[in-house]
Amino acid sequence: MRNSNTPWSMVRFGNIEREINEMLGHLRPDAQPVRATRGLHLGQDEHNVYVELIAPGLKADAFEITYEDQVLTIKGERKSQPEDVVRVLHKERFEGNFERKVKVGVTVNADAIRAEYRAGILNITLPKAEAVKPRRIDVQSA
């Protein structure tokens, strides 16, 4: 589904709900009837398109981020088990490889894409190309 107000669309949805539940947890029964915070958040302003991925427990160098043909791809692997484990008593957290793709529907300056990882949240900033930024048109008095 493509919303005409947003300049992106998900290329591959996959089992996003399951992964989100595993990465973020389940909404408590006594909580507000608001959907749990989703794993992938998108936004934009006049300068940039922003992509935020909730992905706790990785290292910055465990992400592989590529941009090609207006598609941003985020790959990563999460390992969650300590090495000296004798027994696994309970397992809920996501472990393994994941991949997310976002089709960015505006032209961005691919060389200037920045990514930052903090507190388990990956933030990617895609600067819009000059040609697609809004500009003010002065009206000349005749």
Added chain:
Amino acid sequence: MSNECVTSNCGIEAAPRSEAVVLEPSADIFETAEAYQLTVDVPGATAEAVTAQVENGLLRVTAEANLSEGRPTLERPAERVRYERRFRLGKGVDDAGIAASLNDGVLTLRVPKAEASKPRRIEVISQN
């Protein structure tokens, strides 16, 4: 018994919404030779916003995250999240020795085993 009205018009009014969305975060429990390790996903949480308390044999862990902090407004279903998870502790743990650390949005709690339940090496005595 007093019949005083709580609402302004003695009818019904909505209670204020709590500010943060409450989530029960995903957790793993591992056992090592010396301790149990609890691993809880709390993305966005800072160390100051984490609490861990033991009461009546329950370990209660909470954390708070403000997802919008310092970041541009994105289309998020919730900006503030409160994580809350409880673990029942058995007799085999030393609840006074629990230590917690927070890294990359993951809270790790080390719960030492009580001395009596640690594995111990049994010496085999040769009869010769």
